[in-house]
Amino acid sequence: MTTLRVNGQTHDLQLDPRTTLVDTLREHLGLTGTKKSCDRGECGACTVHIEGRRVLACMTLAVMADGKRITTVEGLARPDGTLHPVQTAFIEHDAFQCGYCTPGQIMSAVACIEEGHATSDDEIREFMSGNICRCAVYAQINAAVRAAAASSVLHATV
C-alpha cells in the first residue's frame, strides 16, 4: 500500500511499483492538471512539488513518494477559488499559447520565486530552463514570473 498526500488529501493506493507519479496523479487520482509530455525528464511539463521542492513526476516512481506531501497545480488556488498570484500573473501576461506546458511552468515558477531565483531576467531564464515551451512564449513567461516575484504577497502553497 502506498500513501500519497496530494493537495492536503490522503490517498491509500495499491500500485504496481512501475507506476510513475505522473500516471498515478492522472490515471488513479483524476488530477489531470499535471501534464505528461516527454515522459523522459526533459521537458518539465509534469513538474510538481514534493515536500515543497519542485521535481519531475515522470521521473518519480509513486512508491518512492510514499508518505510525502505533494502539491500539484490543482492545489495552488485557495479553497474559495482565488488563484495563486503566479496563476494570475500568467493570465495577465498572456504567458501561454497552447497551454500544455503551463501547469509545469506555473509549478516551476512558484518554486523559482520561493527559492529566491527570480531577481533578474537572466536568473529567471536560467532557473526556468527546465521547462520547455514548444510555442516559445518564453518572453511572456519571463514577464509573468518577474511580476509575480515582485508582487508583495505570495500566499503559502498547500
Next chain:
Amino acid sequence: MQPFSYYRATQVGDALAVMQREPRAQLIAGGTELVNWLKEGIASPPVLVDINSLPDLDAIEANAAELSIGALARMNDVAAHPEVRRNYPAIAEALHNSASPQLRNMASMGGNLLQRTRCPYFRADVELACNKRRPGSGCAALDGYDRTAAIFGWSEHCVATHPSDVAVAFAALDAAVHVRGLGGVERAIPMTDFYTLPGETPERDTVLQRDELIVRIGVPQSPIARRSRYLKVRERTSYEFALVSVAAGVQLDAGGRITDVRIALGGVAHLPWRLATAERALPGTHLSDATALRAAIEDDFAAARPRRQNGFKIELVERAVVRTLQLAGGNA
C-alpha cells in the same frame, strides 16, 4: 518497463545484502537516470532497492580539513551550501550548471557520479550497436555521429564521454569517493582512479564493486580549492551537457605567477581527464600571459586522438583551460 519488486532499505547492510543475493538488482536514489533506463528497456532489474531511507547519508559538512558530501545529498543542496560556495567554487559552479532545477532537486551526489558514460547511440529509440548497452554488440559511433565523442583514451569498443560536471571538479580538487562494502569496511578511492577507460571492457564505468555503496565524497580544503572555477562550454546556455568543460584551481605568488595548479577536463574522455604534465609545467608562468599558459599545456594534447567530427575540441578546450585558469586566479 519490465516488472520488478521494490524494496526500501533502511540500513546500508540490508541494501548490499540484496545486491549480493540478487546479481541483477539495482540501487535507486534520485532515479533521474535509472527511471529512464527502466522505461527504455536499457535496464531491467528484477529488484529495485530504494536507498533514500538510509540514515545519515545526506549530510554536507565542512571543517578546516575537508568538505564531506553525503552520497544522498541532492545536487541543489550542495550547490547552494555556503561553505561549498565560499571554499569550493568549482564544485558549486559545476553543480549549478548541471541538468535543470527540478533534476538537481532530485538527483543524489552518489548517483551523479554513477551516471552511465554514454553517447547518443546508447539510448537510441530503436536499439543500435552499443557495447555499453549490450556488451559485444559493437559501436555505432565509430562510423556515425562522433561530434560529442572522446578525444582522449577511447578504444575501438567505445568513444563515449562521462556526462558528470561535478566529477570533473572533484577530479581537479583531489576528491576521494568513500565506499562501504558488505562487511561494513570502508575504502577511499581517489576520484582520479574511480572511473575506468573503455579498453576491452567498455561496459564497465567505474571500479566500484557490486557489494559496495558510495557513502560520501571527501574534498580536501586547500588554497587551490578556494581559488577554483568550472567553465562549461555547450551548444546552448542552459540545460545541456558539456561539449568540453574545465575545472581548475590555482595558487599564485605575490607577483601573480602560478605556484601550484590543478586542471581536469570534461567532455573529452570516458572519465575526467587530468592535465598532469601541464600541472608540472605551469608553475612560474604569469597568469596574465595567455600565450605562455597555452604553451605550458600543449604537451598533454600530444596524446589527443580526435575523431572525424570532433577535432575542434582540442582548440576549444585548450582555450577554455587558459580562460579557466585566468578566471580562477582573478585575471579574467
